[in-house]
Amino acid sequence: MDLSTTTVTWRGLTFSGVHGAPFGLSTLEGWSDLPPARRDTEPRQQAHGRFDGPVWSDERTIIITGSTYSAEERDARLLALESAAAWPSGQGSTEELVVTHGGRTLTAFARLTRFKPTFGGAWASGGFPYAIEWVAPDPLRYSPPMSVATTFPVLRGGLEYDLYTDGAGTDLGYLDYGEASDTGRIVVSNPGSAAVPILFQVEGPVDPSGFDIAQVDSDRRLRFSGPVSAGSVLVLDGATGNVLIDGSADRGGLLTYRDWPLIPPGGSIELAFIPLGVDLGARLTAVVRPGSW
Template sequence: MAAGELITADGQLEWRGTLLGTDSPYRMTNLQGWLDLPDARGDDPDRPNRHGSFQGSQVMGKRTITLTYLIKGVPIEEFGAVITKLRSITAPTEQPVEEPLVIRLDGETWQVNARCTRRTISVERFYAIGYTTGAVQWQATDPRIYSLVDQTAATGLPSPPTDGLEFPLVFPLKFGTGRPGGRLTLVNSGGAASWPVWEIRGPVSGPIIANRDTGQRLVFDPAFTVGAGQTLVIDTDARTVLLNGVNRSDRLFTREWFPIPAGTSVQVDFAAASYHPSALLTARWRHATI
């Protein structure tokens, strides 16, 4: 089951294949940290012997999301199973990894990758008759919130020219048709920059990914070859370069990492040291907000 498939209405959360919030036994009474900005991290150095600071960088820290819930109106014979289910889906593993937490508000469904870090279940006077309150808290190391579905775009290398001017020149002159292929346009409709994952399928030697808008490039050693049937995966957010799962970051000579800017698009060119018709560049990304 894909993340978010259980969600049908505003005020719903999906975690580990379980619906929380609206139309579930776990009624939402408060949700914090979803629409809020996370705490900022900055390094504004003090102005020596003067008021204030010099402006430094400012980025967001991890996102903390807290659901406060209420359980009531559940048949008393089902209450224990409802509590057990909540404890099960919030139980940590020995080495927990981030998983999709999907939330729908205002008709829009988005997700973060997070780990459950806290759970409270109040055992008070009315617990015995099927009434309790509590909270579940998650932390996402990446504070950005993403669309549910991957966006993809792909292109081969630009085709080599097959025609052009013929001599002796005869008017009217006939020019070549240009070099189709080799270019992508990636659109990010969210309010935060989104960092794509690039996949290069061989055979190709010395691949180059270039941002036409800024001139930034990812340039591999011209002698570096991605063979037929191999796939080179470049995660621009994690800054990893894997060839069939093996680290080949050492062959990336120029590292001018670039994202897809917020609320706009970027044009990207795919080139290489030599042409092969089967070479393919695929981009995967999601709309992002914060």
């Protein structure tokens, strides 16, 4: 595998396949191939094989090996490695492992599970190899986030009637009925190879009656039956199901319809932002991280 243009970044420390990089990268396993498969099937009684069933992905394990060599900076580099490989305080959520490989930069959300520096004969002269392992409970690899935004629909008119042209398609006369209306709709796309959820951010104010986020051409919707104050942000996270205001206050009990939308691989869906009461000027932003196997 050619790693000359590959980098792996973890907690601000970058491992690189470029010759002479401070933290070298020799091998990268578990990144480009599919993660292990998991199947819950039953054997056929008195017959060959098993009953058919779906294939599910297991967690993804990523392993790198590399080395560093610098007599002057040996101890400092070892300290940097040990710091990047330390167990996090409190064992919180997964962290970003960012890999640039094959012309793409993708992110996995992982936990470090193993770090092994090898103190061999080169240690005295400043060199030592190492191996590092991560496990990503979510096996997908994500592209940088994409976002689209809208307000509630606003009817303004906005119709324009062409009267005549110059014969080449340029309008020379028309009736203009003003600024175009806002539809309150957005199209969210996923160019990746795996279906992904959507994270919604609603900036207040929102009337106490709440709002719907409806998937157009279906009966699927999210309904929030409560207010959002001016200056506050309500986040509805399709990946976790969490509903929080300003990052901490739980409002999950006010989400009375929970048809969380998924964007199919290589596809898109259209969503409508609909007020259930008075339109006070709220704004909806949909954030998508395209997912790849």
